[in-house]
Amino acid sequence: MxxxxxxxxxxxxxxxxxxxxxxxxxxxxxxxxxxxxTHRPALPLFIIAAVIMITAVVLAAVQWWIASAVVAAWATVTAVAAVVRMRRARTRL
Incomplete structure (x- = not known):
């Protein structure tokens, strides 16, 4: 081994x-x-997740609750994908 x-x-x-x-x-x-x-860094996904989350906050501010919830879920999925990619990149090294 x-x-x-x-x-x-x-x-x-x-x-x-x-x-x-x-x-x-x-x-x-x-x-x-x-x-x-090729290994793509996870940083762009974190940036995209932050932008999507800001969009969710704006939608909540104008009281579009359903749209805000959908966009927040989308941001969460994007952030989780970034974390998974970052962990896989660490295990490859």
Whole structure:
């Protein structure tokens, strides 16, 4: 069993090889790469969630309660997606 440091280093080497020689990786792996090599940061999702939540507050201020509740739920789902993405990015390192 590999240590955490060895696992991290192996993942780093795999990413580097994928960037430098994708043809070799495709031949050795059967051309099946389901894991994306690009990692998008979670910060834009947090910003979007904040903007959506501000919209919910504005809708509540004008007493559009149903619309406000729907938009607040949307903001919550977006914030949870950002947290999940951030946690997955931490476990990959």
């Amino acid at each position: 590999l240590s955490k440091e060895d696992t991290r280093r192996l993942a780093q080497l795999e990413r580097q090889l994928q960037r430098e020689d994708p043809d070799f990786c495709a031949r050795m792996g059967g051309g099946n790469f389901s894991v994306s090599t």
